[in-house]
Amino acid sequence: MSTPAEIAYHTVQAGLAKIAEEGQSEDAFARSLINEAIAIYMKTRSADDVGTELEFLAENLDDDQEYTFMRP
Secondary structure (H helix, E strand, O other): OOOHHHHHHHHHHHHHHHHHHHOOOHHHHHHHHHHHHHHHHHOOOOHHHHHHHHHHHHHOOOOOOOOOOOOO
């Protein structure tokens, strides 16, 4: 059985191949993927929760920077 991460990876790779074949923008494709991911989140999560998730991801884009975690 494939993991969700594996399925997403293969789906994105297929999409990138299709984008390249058609000479379309990878940036536009990425933006569309973000929009689709948000639509999936919005099925079960509040807008505030989705915003918090996206904010966390945006604040931690740098692979060289350590994640900040709050301790209880």
